[in-house]
Amino acid sequence: MKIIDIRTCRTSVPLKKPFKTALRTVFDATSLIVIITYDQDEKSFGEAVPTTVITGETLESIDYAICEVIKPILLGTSLIHYEQIFSAIDRVLIGNTSAKAAIDMAIYDGLAKQARLPLYQYLGGYRNEIETDFTVSVNRPLEMAEDAMQYVTEGFRTLKIKVGKDDIDTDIQRIKRIREKVGPNIRIRLDANQGWTWKEAIVAIRKMESMNIELVEQPVHKEDIEGLRRVTEATDTLIMADESIFRSDDAIKVLEARSCDLINLKLMKSGGIKEALKINRLAEAYGVKCMVGSMIETKLGITAAAHLAASQPNITRYDFDAPLMLTDDLIEGGIIYEGKDISFPLHHGLGIKGVKGV
Ligand code: MG
Secondary structure (H helix, E strand, O other), X not given: OEEEEEEEEEEEEEEEEEEEOOOOEEEEEEEEEEEEEEOOOOEEEEEEOOOHHHHOOOHHHHHHHHHHHHHHHHOOOEHHHHHHHHHXXXXXXXXXXXXXHHHHXXXXXXXXXXXXXXXXXXXXXXXXXXXXXXXXXXXXXXXHHHHHHHHHHOOOOEEEEEOOOOOHHHHHHHHHHXXXXXXXXXXXXXXXXXXXXXXXXXXXXXXXXXXXXXXEEOOOOOOOHHHHHHHHHHOOOEEEEOOOOOOHHHHHHHXXXXXXXXEEEOHHHHOOHHHHHHHHHHHHHOOOEEEEOOOOOOHHHHHHHHHHHHHOOOEEEEOOOHHHHEOOOOEEEOOEEEOOEEEOOOOOEOOEEEEOXX
C-alpha cells in the first residue's frame, strides 16, 4: 500500500470530572487525529495528544511536526519499506514523541490491514482480553474515598490513586481513607507523578505498606534515576518508572541501574508502538514486567495502546481508563469496553471505522 495523503484534524471532548495529578489538572481531552490515505482505497488512523508538562508538545507543535515535517517524507512511500519510513522520520525529527506516535500507530494500523489481521494478532496475539484499572484524581482524602467507592461500585477491581501533591501525611491519609472505604479486596496502585523526593517517598511508602499497595509509579523526579533506585531498594512495594522512561536509551539507563521493578509504557512518550516494543524487549531481558498506560486520549489512541498491550506476554498491567472519563465517544469502531473488560473485535488493523464530525 502506497501513502497518497495524510491529513490531521483537531477534536476536543470535555471530561466527566476534572483529571487531577501532581503535575496538572485537565478539563478536556484535546487530540489531533491523523488519517493516512493509501492508493488501494484504504485508510488508517492515529492520534496524538498534547501533554505539554510531560512531552513538551502542544497541539500546534504536533500539527506542525506531522504536516510540515513528516508528511512530505511519507507521501508516495510504500508500507513494504516501513522500517525505512521510521528511520527517515527519526533522521529529520528529534523528540516530538506524540507526533511520532500518531504516525507510528497509523502505520501499524496500515500494516495490520495489509496483513489482514487485527493489530494485536499482527504484533504477536498473546491475549484477546484485558482488564483496565480506573484512576482516582488527587483531591481531598474524603472526596477521593467517595470517588474510589463509586468506581468500585461500577465494577472496577483495580484503582490507580494519584498522590504526590501537598505533603506526604496528606497522601497517607488519602490512601488510609480509600482503603477503609473500598475494603481489602480491591487492588490499589499509586502514582506520585514525580511529586516526592526520594526520602519522602521511602517514608511515605513504608508507612503505607501495611495498607496493601500493589505498586507505586514514578515517586521521584524523572531525572532522579539514583533516587528512584534508592526507593526501589529501600521499600518492599514494587516501584514503576513512568516519566523517567520515554525511549529505549532511557530504559537502558534505568534498567542498568536497577532503579525500578516495573515500567509504564505510553505511546505518547515512546513515539509509538515500534519503540514501545523495543523497551518491552529490554525490560523482559532484565526480568522487568511492563504496564501500558496512556495520556488523556480518546478511544483511538487507547485502541492502539491496547492492541500493543494484548500482543506481548511481558505486558501484564493495563491502564486504559481515559476513554471512560470522556463525556462523548467520537470514535466509531476500535476496542470494546464492557465496564473494566476490554475486548478486540476481529477487524483488520485497529478496526477504526471513522471519527464523528471528521
Ligand atoms: Mg504515571
